[in-house]
Amino acid sequence: MTGRKLAVFFKYLFIYILLIIFIIPFYLMINNSFKTTQQFVESPFSLPDKLDFGNYVDAFKKMNFLGGFINSLTITVISVSLILLTASMAAYFLVRFKWRINKLIFAILVASMIVPFQAVMIPLVSIYGNMKLLNNKWILIFMYLGFGQAFAIFIFHGFIKNIPLDMEEAVLIDGGNRLQAFFRVVLPLLTPVMVTVMILDILWIWNDYLLPSLVLLSPAQRTLPLSTYSFFQTYSVDYAPLMAGIVLTILPVIIAYVFAQNRIIEGVVQGAIK
Amino acid sequence: MVSKKKSLSNAGFFITFMGPSLIAFTCVLMIPFLYGVFLTFTNYNPIKGTKDFVGLENFLAIFTDKEFLTQFLKTLRYVFYSTIFCNILAFILAYILTSNIKARNFLRSGFFTPNLIGGIILGYIWKFIFANVVTKVGHTLEIESLKTSLLTHPDRAILAMIIVTVWQYAGYLMMIYIAGFVGINKEVLEAADIDGAKGFKKLFYVTIPSMVPSFIICFFITISRGFMAYDLNLALTNGAPYGSTRLASMHIYQKAFQANQYALGQAEAIVLFIVVAIVAVTQVLLTKRYEVEA
Numbered sequence: 001m002t003g004r005k006l007a008v009f010f011k012y013l014f015i016y017i018l019l020i021i022f023i024i025p026f027y028l029m030i031n032n033s034f035k036t037t038q039q040f041v042e043s044p045f046s047l048p049d050k051l052d053f054g055n056y057v058d059a060f061k062k063m064n065f066l067g068g069f070i071n072s073l074t075i076t077v078i079s080v081s082l083i084l085l086t087a088s089m090a091a092y093f094l095v096r097f098k099w100r101i102n103k104l105i106f107a108i109l110v111a112s113m114i115v116p117f118q119a120v121m122i123p124l125v126s127i128y129g130n131m132k133l134l135n136n137k138w139i140l141i142f143m144y145l146g147f148g149q150a151f152a153i154f155i156f157h158g159f160i161k162n163i164p165l166d167m168e169e170a171v172l173i174d175g176g177n178r179l180q181a182f183f184r185v186v187l188p189l190l191t192p193v194m195v196t197v198m199i200l201d202i203l204w205i206w207n208d209y210l211l212p213s214l215v216l217l218s219p220a221q222r223t224l225p226l227s228t229y230s231f232f233q234t235y236s237v238d239y240a241p242l243m244a245g246i247v248l249t250i251l252p253v254i255i256a257y258v259f260a261q262n263r264i265i266e267g268v269v270q271g272a273i274k
Numbered sequence: 275m276v277s278k279k280k281s282l283s284n285a286g287f288f289i290t291f292m293g294p295s296l297i298a299f300t301c302v303l304m305i306p307f308l309y310g311v312f313l314t315f316t317n318y319n320p321i322k323g324t325k326d327f328v329g330l331e332n333f334l335a336i337f338t339d340k341e342f343l344t345q346f347l348k349t350l351r352y353v354f355y356s357t358i359f360c361n362i363l364a365f366i367l368a369y370i371l372t373s374n375i376k377a378r379n380f381l382r383s384g385f386f387t388p389n390l391i392g393g394i395i396l397g398y399i400w401k402f403i404f405a406n407v408v409t410k411v412g413h414t415l416e417i418e419s420l421k422t423s424l425l426t427h428p429d430r431a432i433l434a435m436i437i438v439t440v441w442q443y444a445g446y447l448m449m450i451y452i453a454g455f456v457g458i459n460k461e462v463l464e465a466a467d468i469d470g471a472k473g474f475k476k477l478f479y480v481t482i483p484s485m486v487p488s489f490i491i492c493f494f495i496t497i498s499r500g501f502m503a504y505d506l507n508l509a510l511t512n513g514a515p516y517g518s519t520r521l522a523s524m525h526i527y528q529k530a531f532q533a534n535q536y537a538l539g540q541a542e543a544i545v546l547f548i549v550v551a552i553v554a555v556t557q558v559l560l561t562k563r564y565e566v567e568a
Contacts, residue, residue: 015370019384022441025399026387028407044407086295093291097284105296112303114554116502118523119547120303122530122540123310126320146302149295178287207392209505210527225394229509232398239402246395253390261383268389269449272491 026250033244040239055244062235063245067220068227069252075137075212075223076205079144083152083201084194086145091156092182096168106157109150117147117210125214135217143215144205152197155271159193160186199267206253224249314541321534332541342525342542349522352432353500356439360496361489363444368451369477382452385445393442397509400438401425428518431511435519438506443499447492454488455481486564494557498550522546 032040033055034048059065094102124143125134133139168181176184209225216222222230228249232242257264314332318325336342367385371378388396405423412420424434458481466480504523507513513520513528520528526546530539 011370011373011375015367015375015381018367019381022385022388022445025403025441028403029399032402041406041410044410082294086298089291090295093288097287105292108304109299112299112307114498114547114551115303115307116498116543116547116550118502118504118526119543120306120310121527122536122543123306123313124302125531126313126318126536127306127309129320142298143302145294146298146300149299150303153295179290182291203390207395209392209394209508225392225505228398229394232509239406242398243402246398249395250391254387257383257387257390261386262379264390265382265386265449268446269453272446272450272495273453 029243029246033240033247035240037237037239040243055241056248058241059231059245059248062241063227063231063248064219064222065224065227065245065248068222068224071137071216071221072206072223072225075141075144076202079141079148079205080198080201082141082145083148084198087149087152087197088156088187088190088194089182090149091153091160092186094153094157095160096178106153109153112150113154121210121214128215134215135221137216137221140212140215143211147211148201148204151271152201155193155197156190159190163189195263196267196270199264200271203253203264203268310540311544313537314544316537318537318540319534320536328537332537333545335538336541336545345517345520345525346522348432348518348520349501352435352439352503352521353497356436356443356500357493357496359436360440360443360447361492363440364447364492365451367444367448368455371448372452372455382449385448387445388442389446393503393505393507394509396438396442397506400434400441401510404434425511426515428515431515431519435503435507435510435521438510439500439503442506443496447495450492450495451485451488454485458484487561490557490560490564494553497553501546501550501553 028044031048032044034050034052039046039048094106128134128139163186167185171181171184172178207225208223209229212223212226213229216226219230228245231245235242313325315327315329316325317328317331371381375381404425408420409423411417412422424430462480462484463476466476471480502523503521504527507519507521507524511519513524522542523546526539526543529535529542533539
């Protein structure tokens with residue numbers, strides 16, 4: 001009996017030590033964002049003397065946080081909405097219209113999922129650069145729309161396949177067309193799987209660095225990861241405001257996580273398993 | 275007449291339903307990919323304005339380039355160690371979290387948190403930790419090996435990359451393993467209990483063999499993400515010290531956009547694509563083979 005109790009004790013000890021190791025980086029960032037750089041270097045673990053938001057004010061201005069936040073938000077919201085709409089419609093067509101070419105299109109889409117971004121990065125910049133289309137938020141959104149298709153269609157395809165035809169047929173018999181059948185019957189049924197794709201795409205686009213760094217060249221266009229990067233390049237000696245900048249950047253994600261953690265975790269895992 | 279009208283409306287549906295999706299996919303992925311394959315057979319350089327056919331010259335240059343080979347080996351080593359450690363840690367976490375333990379959801383959310391944040395931010399967080407916090411701990415506790423930052427050692431800086439990668443993905447893989455544990459057939463486990471299999475015996479002979487699909491998914495995720503790692507690499511080490519941590523993606527980026535060797539960089543990117551494709555095809559074949567056996 002004591003042996004078993006000891007085992008349970010060590011299990012809890014082990015898992016909580018690991019949890020502390022996992023979480024401590026975030027604690028250190030928040031804790032030290034209220035100190036001066038010197039206090040941080042001397043004693044990173046000690047609590048700050050007072051809650052001084054000076055570093056935050058500094059970071060907020062220097063990294064143009066508001067501008068970055070608005071850019072990130074616009075790009076993410078528009079891209080994800082468009083991906084969800086276009087990909088679900090395409091998946092519906094691929095499932096319900098038994099054309100021979102649909103099989104080919106679907107196979108190409110699935111195969112394209114293994115292409116790493118690095119393999120298209122150089123020609124992408126070269127093509128769009130030649131057409132003078134870089135440095136444009138809308139082109140970036142169009143690119144996300146293109147890169148997001150394959151995965152979203154793949155997930156929607158698997159789901160629509162299992163929706164029985166009956167309800168759509170009712171709409172068609174009543175004189176409705178396919179478009180109405182899709183929007184009235186299929187789209188509402190897709191909600192749970194839409195949430196999965198939405199969460200994955202939001203995390204991907206919100207956090208993406210490489211693609212926007214190649215497309216958005218002017219400082220005013222920067223998304224949050226880009227403004228964090230340039231903030232660190234420009235002010236690399238004054239650590240305290242940099243840490244405040246990190247906390248500001250991850251704050252929106254953490255807030256969303258607190259409210260929807262189960263949804264988010266489930267969405268990410270569903271995306272991986274399928 | 276009727277069939278003509280029908281095929282016309284079918285074409286209309288095709289354009290409405292598939293049009294936006296296919297146009298975006300083609301313009302952003304298909305055309306650049308095919309154009310990219312074409313570029314590897316040229317001496318493309320937008321600065322000099324050249325684009326002449328040179329055959330396999332770029333690929334020959336890659337495989338005789340010592341620098342590419344050393345950084346490729348480095349990438350392989352990074353992928354190998356981060357895959358192994360990440361999966362071991364994730365499996366242990368999942369094993370404990372599916373046992374009889376309190377506050378399961380809280381623990382699960384805690385371990386998962388690093389996955390929500392982009393590589394750039396994670397890289398900067400850990401840069402502070404390796405450079406300032408760990409060295410501070412080393413000085414306070416008089417531990418010699420912690421006194422200097424990992425990031426300044428050419429041989430050990432890659433270890434920093436591996437540590438952060440494991441920290442970043444362990445919680446994600448943990449969730450996939452948890453789904454695997456939950457999905458194990460209860461009857462099989464009960465049968466094992468009746469047969470007297472307990473503890474580690476049950477784990478190695480019953481649980482692990484029935485979780486092969488989870489292992490395949492997790493290994494594939496870590497391997498392919500490892501080969502593509504860029505953001506974390508850029509923020510944490512930027513290849514330093516002395517290029518000792520410059521992994522494949524960063525090498526390609528610098529070849530093209532900093533050294534202006536576009537065609538060579540693209541050829542290396544295609545090599546990377548082939549490696550990732552081989553990994554992916556292997557995964558699919560393994561999964562299929564396992565499904566037949568099961």
